[in-house]
Amino acid sequence: MSMYVVGHKIPDSDSICGAIALAYLKNQIDEPAIPTRLGEVSPETQFILDKFGFEAPELKLSYAGEDVYIVDHTEKTQAPDDIDQARVVGVVDHHKLGDLTSSTPLECWIRPVGCSNTIIKMMYDFYSVEIPKDIAGIMMCAILSDTVIFKSPTCTTADIKCVEALAEIAGVEDFKELGMDMFHVKSAVEDTPARDLVMRDFKDFNMNGNLVGIGQLEVIDLAVFDDIKADLEADIAKLKTEGNRHSVFLLLTDIMKEGSEMLIVSDDANLVEQAYGVKPENDKVWLDGVLSRKKQVVPPLQDAFAKA
Amino acid sequence: MSMYVVGHKIPDSDSICGAIALAYLKNQIDEPAIPTRLGEVSPETQFILDKFGFEAPELKLSYAGEDVYIVDHTEKTQAPDDIDQARVVGVVDHHKLGDLTSSTPLECWIRPVGCSNTIIKMMYDFYSVEIPKDIAGIMMCAILSDTVIFKSPTCTTADIKCVEALAEIAGVEDFKELGMDMFHVKSAVEDTPARDLVMRDFKDFNMNGNLVGIGQLEVIDLAVFDDIKADLEADIAKLKTEGNRHSVFLLLTDIMKEGSEMLIVSDDANLVEQAYGVKPENDKVWLDGVLSRKKQVVPPLQDAFAKA
Numbered sequence: 001m002s003m004y005v006v007g008h009k010i011p012d013s014d015s016i017c018g019a020i021a022l023a024y025l026k027n028q029i030d031e032p033a034i035p036t037r038l039g040e041v042s043p044e045t046q047f048i049l050d051k052f053g054f055e056a057p058e059l060k061l062s063y064a065g066e067d068v069y070i071v072d073h074t075e076k077t078q079a080p081d082d083i084d085q086a087r088v089v090g091v092v093d094h095h096k097l098g099d100l101t102s103s104t105p106l107e108c109w110i111r112p113v114g115c116s117n118t119i120i121k122m123m124y125d126f127y128s129v130e131i132p133k134d135i136a137g138i139m140m141c142a143i144l145s146d147t148v149i150f151k152s153p154t155c156t157t158a159d160i161k162c163v164e165a166l167a168e169i170a171g172v173e174d175f176k177e178l179g180m181d182m183f184h185v186k187s188a189v190e191d192t193p194a195r196d197l198v199m200r201d202f203k204d205f206n207m208n209g210n211l212v213g214i215g216q217l218e219v220i221d222l223a224v225f226d227d228i229k230a231d232l233e234a235d236i237a238k239l240k241t242e243g244n245r246h247s248v249f250l251l252l253t254d255i256m257k258e259g260s261e262m263l264i265v266s267d268d269a270n271l272v273e274q275a276y277g278v279k280p281e282n283d284k285v286w287l288d289g290v291l292s293r294k295k296q297v298v299p300p301l302q303d304a305f306a307k308a
Numbered sequence: 309m310s311m312y313v314v315g316h317k318i319p320d321s322d323s324i325c326g327a328i329a330l331a332y333l334k335n336q337i338d339e340p341a342i343p344t345r346l347g348e349v350s351p352e353t354q355f356i357l358d359k360f361g362f363e364a365p366e367l368k369l370s371y372a373g374e375d376v377y378i379v380d381h382t383e384k385t386q387a388p389d390d391i392d393q394a395r396v397v398g399v400v401d402h403h404k405l406g407d408l409t410s411s412t413p414l415e416c417w418i419r420p421v422g423c424s425n426t427i428i429k430m431m432y433d434f435y436s437v438e439i440p441k442d443i444a445g446i447m448m449c450a451i452l453s454d455t456v457i458f459k460s461p462t463c464t465t466a467d468i469k470c471v472e473a474l475a476e477i478a479g480v481e482d483f484k485e486l487g488m489d490m491f492h493v494k495s496a497v498e499d500t501p502a503r504d505l506v507m508r509d510f511k512d513f514n515m516n517g518n519l520v521g522i523g524q525l526e527v528i529d530l531a532v533f534d535d536i537k538a539d540l541e542a543d544i545a546k547l548k549t550e551g552n553r554h555s556v557f558l559l560l561t562d563i564m565k566e567g568s569e570m571l572i573v574s575d576d577a578n579l580v581e582q583a584y585g586v587k588p589e590n591d592k593v594w595l596d597g598v599l600s601r602k603k604q605v606v607p608p609l610q611d612a613f614a615k616a
Contacts, residue, residue, distance in 0.1 A: 088405065096410045103610060110418075303411070
């Protein structure tokens with residue numbers, strides 16, 4: 001029986017490239033594995049797949065009765081809807097430990113590093129499996145994406161060393177240039193419906209019993225949002241109502257200025273000031289130095305919810 | 309700030325020896341760590357500590373505001389009572405993934421092997437830290453205990469290889485003999501109050517919303533229970549009421565005959581037949597070949613509860 005290797009809903013490059021890279025590794029050690037995905041491939045990820053000659057993994061939403069290896073999350077809200085009817089055989093992740101559980105003993109490779117693909121590289125090393133050139137390429141790009149080309153506070157020495165090693169295997173001479181090409185693709189927002197932009201990198205969290213959605217758009221210059229910010233604000237208000245969410249936040253992240261503007265719709269907007277120590281005006285706030293949802297946005301908010 | 313390294317409530321040898329071994333490793337890699345414990349040391353564990361010249365780790369029940377590295381469990385029922393107010397920085401475990409969560413990214417070394425100390429040995433290898441002779445000794449004993457000297461179905465090739473390597477480091481020539489010495493200590497049940505025996509290796513589980521306690525006593529010959537079985541039965545009935553539990557099961561495991569007699573008190577004893585396919589008589593049932601609570605007892609019961 002094959003296992004499926006799958007990342008989170010609304011997959012990012014780490015989820016897609018990680019599923020491909022981990023499934024390849026598992027097949028090399030005689031554990032048959034098929035990479036799958038839970039949603040559409042983003043333009044950034046498509047750029048990476050095209051660059052190194054991969055097809056997107058098969059779209060597969062139901063896993064009841066199957067063996068599943070989970071990539072890049074441990075939150076049930078981000079997992080397949082029927083994950084409780086699947087057998088979770090493993091997890092590779094770099095986030096806080098969420099509410100996913102398993103019915104049998106499993107393997108978990110979770111490390112506080114910048115990207116799941118950095119941990120997958122450790123797994124290749126552990127099993128002494130050689131990484132093919134094209135797989136090294138997509139793994140490297142996933143790490144450059146998750147760490148915002150090493151600028152994110154989530155980036156660790158392990159991530160940097162891993163990118164350097166993968167770039168050598170992939171034969172990529174200037175990986176920072178490739179990273180900037182990737183972020184240029186990511187910054188193209190014109191002609192895209194507001195909902196598609198909001199959902200491009202959107203995650204739901206359970207915060208002290210409240211459903212909280214947080215989206216993030218990372219671009220090279222926030223000016224790209226000048227004409228569409230009102231649309232984005234209207235759309236997250238809709239999204240909040242549709243999903244019975246307590247709050248929806250959208251982070252507009254400027255990777256060059258290294259900070260994020262947060263757009264806010266919430267049943268209790270005071271939580272934002274409590275979490276970040278700055279007062280929103282007109283349902284917006286600039287969070288200087290904030291690049292990482294995982295490390296800088298979620299934990300203070302979780303604390304604020306816990307105290308509310 | 310030091311982290312505390314702590315195993316589960318009602319600690320077994322894996323929890324105590326694992327806390328000592330992992331804290332030592334963390335200190336070697338400049339992450340200050342203090343081993344602690346959540347309860348009394350069992351006679352078997354005391355035998356191991358004495359054999360290799362260790363004091364028991366400090367008894368510490370409260371961890372609010374502290375950094376904690378969790379050993380040998382991911383179930384909240386088995387964790388410190390105030391774990392939600394602590395920061396979980398890591399987990400090493402070999403059970404199914406439970407309901408423990410963390411507020412920040414962490415490291416999890418979870419593998420489907422027979423003992424947490426087998427994984428701790430992998431961590432020593434990963435960090436290239438030499439294992440001192442005495443620490444190798446207690447790690448080896450913990451693995452022999454958890455795998456019932458390799459007889460348990462939870463035992464893997466990794467556990468056997470690990471014991472062989474640790475025996476060489478510890479300078480123990482006949483580790484199977486040492487294992488039998490350990491189980492002789494464990495088999496001494498006379499002059500011990502029934503409650504102490506029931507609680508010696510007792511774990512609570514959340515099964516589909518019901519609190520289910522499962523104790524286990526592993527001995528060399530079930531005849532040691534002949535005179536006290538009625539007392540044990542009376543005591544688990546009391547324990548069920550005191551804790552508002554749905555069920556309490558006590559496994560009397562014969563490691564030589566390789567099977568377990570299960571003593572049963574339950575709001576729905578039919579679940580036992582559904583789980584194991586054998587019908588209890590007089591609130592008891594012999595489960596042939598069953599040595600492992602984790603692998604052979606908990607999963608079928610969890611399935612039966614899920615279907616109930």
